[in-house]
Amino acid sequence: MSLGLLYLLLLKATVTSFSGMGGLPQIRQDLVSTYQVVSDEQLSRAVLLGRSTPGPLGIYVVSVGYVVRGWPGAAVGWLALISPAFVAVPLLLVLRRWIHLARMRSAVDAVVIAGGTLLVPAGLLLARDAAFQLRELLGG
Amino acid sequence: MAAMELMRRSLVRRQWLDEAGHAMLVAVSRFTPGTNLLAYCAALGWMHFRGVGAAVAVVAGSLPAALMVAAMTAAVARIDRSPSVRTALAVATLVAGALVLSSAWALLRPHLFGSRRRWAIVAIALAAALYLAGATPVRVLLALAVLGAATPTREAA
Numbered sequence: 286m287s288l289g290l291l292y293l294l295l296l297k298a299t300v301t302s303f304s305g306m307g308g309l310p311q312i313r314q315d316l317v318s319t320y321q322v323v324s325d326e327q328l329s330r331a332v333l334l335g336r337s338t339p340g341p342l343g344i345y346v347v348s349v350g351y352v353v354r355g356w357p358g359a360a361v362g363w364l365a366l367i368s369p370a371f372v373a374v375p376l377l378l379v380l381r382r383w384i385h386l387a388r389m390r391s392a393v394d395a396v397v398i399a400g401g402t403l404l405v406p407a408g409l410l411l412a413r414d415a416a417f418q419l420r421e422l423l424g425g
Numbered sequence: 426m427a428a429m430e431l432m433r434r435s436l437v438r439r440q441w442l443d444e445a446g447h448a449m450l451v452a453v454s455r456f457t458p459g460t461n462l463l464a465y466c467a468a469l470g471w472m473h474f475r476g477v478g479a480a481v482a483v484v485a486g487s488l489p490a491a492l493m494v495a496a497m498t499a500a501v502a503r504i505d506r507s508p509s510v511r512t513a514l515a516v517a518t519l520v521a522g523a524l525v526l527s528s529a530w531a532l533l534r535p536h537l538f539g540s541r542r543r544w545a546i547v548a549i550a551l552a553a554a555l556y557l558a559g560a561t562p563v564r565v566l567l568a569l570a571v572l573g574a575a576t577p578t579r580e581a582a
Contacts, residue, residue, distance in 0.1 A: 300458045301563045306525055311562045330514060333521035334497050340490020343460040347491045348498040359495035366491070367483050369459030370467040374479055377453045377468045387577030393456050394536060395548050395573025399566045401532030402552035404525055412522030418515035422508060 286322050288361050291353055294320075295346050295365035306332070306342060307400035309407045312349060325414045327352045332411065341366070429454070429465055441473065463487055541578060548572060 294315045298308030309332065316323040323331075331352060335345025343366055350362025383389050429451060436442040442450075450468050457464035463483050470482030501514070536545035548569055555565045 329518040370463035373464035392573035399569035404529035408525030415518035
Protein backbone atom coordinates (compact mmCIF):
# COMPACT_ATOMS: atom_id res chain seq x y z
CA MET A 286 0.00 0.00 0.00
CA SER A 287 1.40 3.42 -0.95
CA LEU A 288 1.96 6.07 1.70
CA GLY A 289 -0.43 8.39 -0.12
CA LEU A 290 -3.26 5.87 -0.02
CA LEU A 291 -2.48 5.04 3.61
CA TYR A 292 -2.67 8.75 4.47
CA LEU A 293 -5.99 9.15 2.68
CA LEU A 294 -7.52 6.08 4.36
CA LEU A 295 -6.35 7.13 7.83
CA LEU A 296 -7.44 10.70 7.13
CA LYS A 297 -10.88 9.42 6.12
CA ALA A 298 -11.10 7.71 9.51
CA THR A 299 -9.84 10.67 11.55
CA VAL A 300 -11.84 13.26 9.66
CA THR A 301 -15.08 11.34 10.17
CA SER A 302 -14.41 10.83 13.86
CA PHE A 303 -15.61 13.18 16.58
CA SER A 304 -13.91 11.36 19.41
CA GLY A 305 -10.54 9.74 19.96
CA MET A 306 -11.62 6.22 19.06
CA GLY A 307 -14.44 7.18 16.72
CA GLY A 308 -12.46 6.37 13.58
CA LEU A 309 -11.83 2.78 14.63
CA PRO A 310 -14.79 1.25 12.74
CA GLN A 311 -13.70 3.02 9.53
CA ILE A 312 -10.07 1.93 9.93
CA ARG A 313 -11.17 -1.65 10.51
CA GLN A 314 -13.37 -1.59 7.44
CA ASP A 315 -10.67 -0.12 5.18
CA LEU A 316 -7.42 -1.68 6.41
CA VAL A 317 -8.65 -5.00 7.83
CA SER A 318 -11.65 -5.92 5.65
CA THR A 319 -11.07 -4.15 2.33
CA TYR A 320 -7.29 -3.91 1.85
CA GLN A 321 -6.30 -6.63 4.34
CA VAL A 322 -3.00 -4.95 5.26
CA VAL A 323 -3.71 -5.10 9.00
CA SER A 324 -5.10 -8.04 10.98
CA ASP A 325 -7.69 -7.70 13.73
CA GLU A 326 -4.98 -8.74 16.19
CA GLN A 327 -2.63 -5.98 15.00
CA LEU A 328 -5.43 -3.43 15.12
CA SER A 329 -6.31 -4.48 18.66
CA ARG A 330 -2.68 -4.12 19.65
CA ALA A 331 -2.48 -0.66 18.07
CA VAL A 332 -5.51 0.42 20.08
CA LEU A 333 -3.97 -0.96 23.23
CA LEU A 334 -0.64 0.79 22.64
CA GLY A 335 -2.45 4.02 21.88
CA ARG A 336 -4.38 3.80 25.13
CA SER A 337 -1.19 2.94 27.04
CA THR A 338 0.56 6.09 25.87
CA PRO A 339 0.09 9.59 27.27
CA GLY A 340 -1.37 11.97 24.70
CA PRO A 341 -4.48 12.19 22.54
CA LEU A 342 -6.81 9.17 22.44
CA GLY A 343 -6.60 8.96 18.66
CA ILE A 344 -2.83 8.40 18.76
CA TYR A 345 -3.37 4.72 17.92
CA VAL A 346 -3.52 5.68 14.22
CA VAL A 347 0.25 6.24 14.43
CA SER A 348 0.64 2.64 15.55
CA VAL A 349 -1.65 1.49 12.73
CA GLY A 350 0.50 3.42 10.26
CA TYR A 351 3.62 1.75 11.67
CA VAL A 352 2.08 -1.70 11.25
CA VAL A 353 1.37 -1.02 7.58
CA ARG A 354 4.58 0.76 6.46
CA GLY A 355 7.04 1.02 9.38
CA TRP A 356 8.37 4.46 10.41
CA PRO A 357 7.19 6.24 7.22
CA GLY A 358 3.76 4.78 7.89
CA ALA A 359 3.91 6.07 11.46
CA ALA A 360 4.74 9.54 10.15
CA VAL A 361 1.78 9.32 7.76
CA GLY A 362 -0.43 8.20 10.65
CA TRP A 363 0.68 11.22 12.67
CA LEU A 364 -0.09 13.55 9.76
CA ALA A 365 -3.54 11.97 9.38
CA LEU A 366 -4.06 12.46 13.11
CA ILE A 367 -3.19 16.15 13.18
CA SER A 368 -4.62 17.25 9.81
CA PRO A 369 -8.28 17.53 10.89
CA ALA A 370 -7.29 19.66 13.90
CA PHE A 371 -6.62 22.62 11.63
CA VAL A 372 -10.28 22.61 10.59
CA ALA A 373 -10.79 24.06 14.07
CA VAL A 374 -9.41 27.41 12.94
CA PRO A 375 -12.08 28.30 10.35
CA LEU A 376 -14.66 26.59 12.56
CA LEU A 377 -13.63 28.83 15.43
CA LEU A 378 -14.33 31.87 13.28
CA VAL A 379 -17.66 30.52 12.03
CA LEU A 380 -18.90 28.98 15.25
CA ARG A 381 -18.23 32.14 17.22
CA ARG A 382 -21.35 33.33 15.42
CA TRP A 383 -23.34 30.09 15.04
CA ILE A 384 -22.67 27.74 17.99
CA HIS A 385 -25.57 29.26 19.92
CA LEU A 386 -27.97 27.98 17.22
CA ALA A 387 -29.97 24.99 18.40
CA ARG A 388 -29.71 23.18 15.07
CA MET A 389 -25.92 23.37 15.12
CA ARG A 390 -25.65 22.09 18.70
CA SER A 391 -28.15 19.33 17.99
CA ALA A 392 -26.18 18.20 14.93
CA VAL A 393 -23.01 18.05 17.04
CA ASP A 394 -24.80 16.00 19.71
CA ALA A 395 -26.18 13.58 17.10
CA VAL A 396 -22.75 13.05 15.56
CA VAL A 397 -21.25 12.37 18.99
CA ILE A 398 -24.02 9.83 19.67
CA ALA A 399 -23.36 8.14 16.32
CA GLY A 400 -19.66 7.96 17.14
CA GLY A 401 -20.39 6.35 20.51
CA THR A 402 -22.82 3.86 19.00
CA LEU A 403 -20.35 2.82 16.31
CA LEU A 404 -17.72 2.14 18.97
CA VAL A 405 -19.82 -0.59 20.57
CA PRO A 406 -19.37 -3.22 17.81
CA ALA A 407 -15.69 -2.24 17.50
CA GLY A 408 -15.17 -2.87 21.22
CA LEU A 409 -17.07 -6.14 21.11
CA LEU A 410 -14.96 -7.32 18.16
CA LEU A 411 -11.75 -6.55 20.05
CA ALA A 412 -12.96 -8.46 23.09
CA ARG A 413 -14.10 -11.41 20.97
CA ASP A 414 -10.78 -11.66 19.13
CA ALA A 415 -8.85 -11.49 22.40
CA ALA A 416 -11.01 -14.25 23.85
CA PHE A 417 -10.34 -16.46 20.80
CA GLN A 418 -6.58 -15.83 21.06
CA LEU A 419 -6.58 -16.67 24.75
CA ARG A 420 -8.49 -19.89 24.14
CA GLU A 421 -5.98 -20.96 21.48
CA LEU A 422 -2.92 -19.99 23.56
CA LEU A 423 -4.21 -21.71 26.66
CA GLY A 424 -4.99 -24.86 24.66
CA GLY A 425 -8.74 -24.68 25.01
CA MET B 426 -11.57 16.08 28.52
CA ALA B 427 -9.20 15.64 31.45
CA ALA B 428 -6.35 17.18 29.46
CA MET B 429 -8.55 20.12 28.44
CA GLU B 430 -9.43 20.72 32.08
CA LEU B 431 -5.74 20.77 32.99
CA MET B 432 -5.08 23.22 30.17
CA ARG B 433 -7.98 25.43 31.28
CA ARG B 434 -6.60 25.70 34.80
CA SER B 435 -3.12 26.47 33.57
CA LEU B 436 -4.22 28.98 30.91
CA VAL B 437 -6.70 30.81 33.14
CA ARG B 438 -4.06 31.12 35.84
CA ARG B 439 -1.70 32.68 33.28
CA GLN B 440 -4.55 34.89 32.02
CA TRP B 441 -4.19 33.57 28.47
CA LEU B 442 -7.83 32.55 28.48
CA ASP B 443 -11.03 33.29 30.41
CA GLU B 444 -13.86 30.87 31.17
CA ALA B 445 -15.93 32.04 28.20
CA GLY B 446 -12.98 31.58 25.87
CA HIS B 447 -12.44 28.07 27.21
CA ALA B 448 -16.12 27.22 26.65
CA MET B 449 -15.85 28.44 23.06
CA LEU B 450 -12.73 26.34 22.47
CA VAL B 451 -14.43 23.25 23.90
CA ALA B 452 -17.44 23.79 21.62
CA VAL B 453 -15.19 24.26 18.60
CA SER B 454 -13.18 21.16 19.45
CA ARG B 455 -16.35 19.08 19.78
CA PHE B 456 -17.49 20.13 16.35
CA THR B 457 -14.11 19.67 14.70
CA PRO B 458 -13.51 16.25 13.16
CA GLY B 459 -10.67 14.23 14.62
CA THR B 460 -9.17 14.38 18.06
CA ASN B 461 -10.85 16.98 20.25
CA LEU B 462 -7.71 17.80 22.21
CA LEU B 463 -5.73 18.65 19.07
CA ALA B 464 -8.56 20.81 17.74
CA TYR B 465 -8.55 22.63 21.08
CA CYS B 466 -4.79 23.16 20.74
CA ALA B 467 -5.11 24.42 17.15
CA ALA B 468 -7.85 26.92 18.02
CA LEU B 469 -5.99 28.07 21.13
CA GLY B 470 -2.76 28.54 19.18
CA TRP B 471 -4.63 30.49 16.48
CA MET B 472 -6.23 32.80 19.03
CA HIS B 473 -2.82 33.86 20.33
CA PHE B 474 -0.32 33.51 17.48
CA ARG B 475 -2.42 32.79 14.35
CA GLY B 476 -1.04 30.12 11.96
CA VAL B 477 2.30 29.60 13.66
CA GLY B 478 0.61 29.28 17.03
CA ALA B 479 -1.85 26.68 15.72
CA ALA B 480 0.94 24.62 14.13
CA VAL B 481 3.18 24.77 17.21
CA ALA B 482 0.32 23.86 19.55
CA VAL B 483 -0.78 20.87 17.46
CA VAL B 484 2.76 19.54 17.05
CA ALA B 485 3.50 19.97 20.76
CA GLY B 486 0.25 18.25 21.64
CA SER B 487 0.83 15.21 19.45
CA LEU B 488 4.43 14.59 18.40
CA PRO B 489 5.87 13.28 21.71
CA ALA B 490 3.05 10.75 22.07
CA ALA B 491 3.32 9.79 18.38
CA LEU B 492 7.03 9.03 18.72
CA MET B 493 6.38 7.06 21.88
CA VAL B 494 3.59 4.94 20.41
CA ALA B 495 5.56 4.23 17.21
CA ALA B 496 8.58 3.12 19.24
CA MET B 497 6.38 0.92 21.41
CA THR B 498 4.77 -0.63 18.31
CA ALA B 499 8.21 -1.37 16.89
CA ALA B 500 9.34 -2.98 20.15
CA VAL B 501 6.22 -5.09 20.53
CA ALA B 502 6.47 -6.33 16.93
CA ARG B 503 9.91 -7.79 17.72
CA ILE B 504 9.01 -9.66 20.87
CA ASP B 505 5.49 -10.89 20.20
CA ARG B 506 6.49 -14.39 19.03
CA SER B 507 6.98 -15.63 22.55
CA PRO B 508 3.88 -17.53 23.86
CA SER B 509 4.01 -15.73 27.18
CA VAL B 510 4.18 -12.35 25.45
CA ARG B 511 1.32 -13.34 23.15
CA THR B 512 -0.77 -14.39 26.14
CA ALA B 513 -0.03 -11.11 27.88
CA LEU B 514 -0.95 -9.21 24.71
CA ALA B 515 -4.21 -11.16 24.36
CA VAL B 516 -5.16 -10.27 27.93
CA ALA B 517 -4.20 -6.67 27.25
CA THR B 518 -6.32 -6.71 24.07
CA LEU B 519 -9.26 -7.87 26.13
CA VAL B 520 -8.67 -4.85 28.33
CA ALA B 521 -8.47 -2.66 25.21
CA GLY B 522 -11.90 -3.95 24.15
CA ALA B 523 -13.25 -2.96 27.54
CA LEU B 524 -11.65 0.47 27.18
CA VAL B 525 -13.27 1.00 23.79
CA LEU B 526 -16.64 0.08 25.27
CA SER B 527 -16.04 2.48 28.16
CA SER B 528 -15.20 5.22 25.62
CA ALA B 529 -18.52 4.51 23.90
CA TRP B 530 -20.34 4.73 27.23
CA ALA B 531 -18.57 8.00 28.10
CA LEU B 532 -19.86 9.50 24.85
CA LEU B 533 -23.41 8.17 25.17
CA ARG B 534 -24.01 8.56 28.91
CA PRO B 535 -24.45 12.36 29.02
CA HIS B 536 -27.14 12.09 26.35
CA LEU B 537 -28.90 9.08 27.86
CA PHE B 538 -29.17 10.86 31.21
CA GLY B 539 -29.65 14.36 29.82
CA SER B 540 -32.72 16.42 29.04
CA ARG B 541 -33.23 14.81 25.61
CA ARG B 542 -33.23 11.16 26.63
CA ARG B 543 -35.86 9.98 24.16
CA TRP B 544 -34.19 11.81 21.31
CA ALA B 545 -30.86 10.23 22.25
CA ILE B 546 -32.40 6.74 22.29
CA VAL B 547 -33.91 7.35 18.85
CA ALA B 548 -30.53 8.58 17.57
CA ILE B 549 -28.73 5.53 18.99
CA ALA B 550 -31.35 3.20 17.50
CA LEU B 551 -31.03 4.88 14.11
CA ALA B 552 -27.23 4.69 14.17
CA ALA B 553 -27.35 1.02 15.19
CA ALA B 554 -29.95 0.21 12.51
CA LEU B 555 -27.91 1.92 9.80
CA TYR B 556 -24.77 0.10 10.93
CA LEU B 557 -26.53 -3.27 11.00
CA ALA B 558 -27.96 -2.54 7.54
CA GLY B 559 -24.40 -2.24 6.25
CA ALA B 560 -24.04 1.55 6.03
CA THR B 561 -20.45 2.79 6.24
CA PRO B 562 -19.48 4.79 9.35
CA VAL B 563 -19.29 7.99 7.29
CA ARG B 564 -22.86 7.56 6.10
CA VAL B 565 -24.05 6.80 9.62
CA LEU B 566 -22.42 10.00 10.89
CA LEU B 567 -23.85 12.09 8.06
CA ALA B 568 -27.34 10.66 8.58
CA LEU B 569 -27.18 11.45 12.28
CA ALA B 570 -25.90 14.97 11.60
CA VAL B 571 -28.95 15.54 9.38
CA LEU B 572 -31.24 14.11 12.08
CA GLY B 573 -29.66 16.39 14.67
CA ALA B 574 -29.94 19.51 12.53
CA ALA B 575 -33.56 18.66 11.72
CA THR B 576 -34.55 18.12 15.35
CA PRO B 577 -33.08 20.91 17.50
CA THR B 578 -33.98 21.31 21.15
CA ARG B 579 -37.37 23.00 21.52
CA GLU B 580 -36.32 25.41 24.26
CA ALA B 581 -33.29 26.66 22.31
CA ALA B 582 -34.87 26.70 18.84
